[in-house]
Amino acid sequence: MLVLEDGNVFKGYGFGSEKETIGEVVFNTGMTGYQESITDQSYNGQLLTFTYPLIGNAGINRDDYESIFPTIKAVIVKEFARVPSNWRSQMNLDECLKEKGIPGLTGVDTRRLTRVIREHGAMKALLTDTDSSIEECLQRVRSKKLPTNQxxxxxxxxxxxxxxxxxxxxxxxxxxxxxxxxxxxxxxxxxxxxxxxxxxxxxxxxxxxxxxxxxxxxxxxxxxxxxxxxxxxxxxxxxxxxxxxxxxxxxxxxxxxxxxxxxxxxxxxxxxxxxxxxxxxxxxxxxxxxxxxxxxxxxxxxxxxxxxxxxxxxxxxxxxxxxxxxxxxxxxxxxxxxxxxxxxxxxxxxxxxxxxxxx
Missing domain, CATH: 3.40.50.880 (Class I glutamine amidotransferase (GATase) domain)
Known part of the structure; x- marks a missing residue:
């Protein structure tokens, strides 16, 4: 689940890396270019929400990396393509995120999440599969200080x-x-x-x-x-x-x-x-x-x-x-x-x- 510091909670299914993460949740309105966005270092420390409902349909290829070691905190999508279709594709999005150590969340109402961010601003969020209560998660995310040496x-x-x-x-x-x-x-x-x-x-x-x-x-x-x-x-x-x-x-x-x-x-x-x-x-x-x-x-x-x-x-x-x-x-x-x-x-x-x- 994704727990925002304002108390909103979004539940879905994990993919990519299984690690827990805290960062600033933001949204991207692009319909394409997900590989370039995920590997853009300007997203350092952020949980990136894609507003376009299907991400990963062209897979991941060696030519479209904007950095070799991306530092994005997480990828949040409505749905990711498990079977990509593109002649350059070398792996799917799930395999890429596992390789790079980046957790993902799918099955989320990204339209609602985007409206929350749009109305209340970018904010801290925790992505976790813990059995901890919502109150414990909120306390953790609210007390977390984001880095200033990005x-x-x-x-x-x-x-x-x-x-x-x-x-x-x-x-x-x-x-x-x-x-x-x-x-x-x-x-x-x-x-x-x-x-x-x-x-x-x-x-x-x-x-x-x-x-x-x-x-x-x-x-x-x-x-x-x-x-x-x-x-x-x-x-x-x-x-x-x-x-x-x-x-x-x-x-x-x-x-x-x-x-x-x-x-x-x-x-x-x-x-x-x-x-x-x-x-x-x-x-x-x-x-x-x-x-x-x-x-x-x-x-x-x-x-x-x-x-x-x-x-x-x-x-x-x-x-x-x-x-x-x-x-x-x-x-x-x-x-x-x-x-x-x-x-x-x-x-x-x-x-x-x-x-x-x-x-």
Whole structure:
């Protein structure tokens, strides 16, 4: 059973790993891309509910992992496909979760669970098969303190290289998706992936053409040293921030962030580019956002907004070659409407290298 800290209880059938787990329960509105979502490190510490009623019909394959060792707490579905049908499939969802040590819950009314989260916000929950009473379970989940060092749990501990003959890009790993590296490599970028706590001096000594700040889990204010690192880098080198990287860039320039009620998680979020009015449908996975009224217009301009709730979805520095978006232009999974942002990053790096002013 799944016991939420507000007292709601959902009973179903276990699959995957049999271990008990406590974390933050959230929902994802995507109809596809379950493998990429489950292995996205931005879900670190969370129990992921899929709103689409059938998950796992295409199985699991070797190519769609966004990380090798996912740190998601659990997967909750209405129904999972026990017999997948896809020529790339190597195992079903149950086998994958067992292999990765991730518990699952099926047979749950995920529509009702989603309504609870939507109305009351993301909250702590316990997934268990214990014989303990509901009251005992509630006491355990309410007393549990969630970790604040989530990026440290998912970032690489050692630098590594994804080599190409081209522009040198340093990628700061806050819990990156492999699809980000694919997009940079497709554009002939020599990628150097560094741990989240790498100093600005170390980064500059590598003499990169640009720096990518990746997605990742948790509260961006838990990373004060990273914020200081960004402050030191931004006057000197082009920077492109995605998701958590976007929030950290905002904090480095005096803006504030806040925890959303239930976040944006899915692949159908409409975003408007303010300069052109163009609408893009985007892939998103975040529980924090930049407070619009905290953005200093003398330092940052808001470039994109989410149509449904008006949240800040893009920023650009007014003096430095620095920009960011709250969504995932790497689109794995999801629509490819925003993939041109990687091309924009290439253009910014080239302009900086040529000595052109980009503001």
């Amino acid at each position: 990026v440290a749990q998912v970032s690489t501990t050692r630098p590594y290289v994804s080599p190409q003959n081209g522009r040198k890009v340093v990628v700061i790993d806050f819990g990156l998706k492999h699809s980000i590296l694919h997009e940079l490599n497709k554009r002939a970028c020599h990628v150097m992936v560094l741990p989240f706590d790498t100093s600005a001096e170390t980064i500059l000594n590598l003499n990169p053409d640009g720096v990518m700040l990746t997605n990742g889990p948790g509260d961006p204010t838990d990373l004060p040293d990273v914020i200081e690192m960004i402050k030191e880098l931004q006057p000197q080198i082009p920077i492109f921030g995605i998701c958590l990287g976007h929030q950290l860039l905002a904090l480095a320039n005096g803006a504030k962030t806040y925890k959303m009620d239930f976040g944006h998680r899915g692949f159908n979020h409409p975003v408007r580019e303010i300069a052109t009015g163009k609408i893009a449908f985007t892939s998103q996975n975040h529980g924090y956002a930049v407070a619009a009224d905290s953005v200093d217009p003398k330092r940052l301009s808001v470039t994109h907004v989410e149509i449904n709730d008006g949240t800040v979805e893009g920023l650009k520095h007014r003096a430095y070659p620095v920009f960011s978006v709250q969504y995932h232009p790497d689109a794995a999974p999801g629509p490819h409407d925003a993939a041109d942002l990687f091309d924009q990053f290439i253009e910014v790096m080239d302009a900086q290298k040529a000595g052109m002013i980009h503001a």
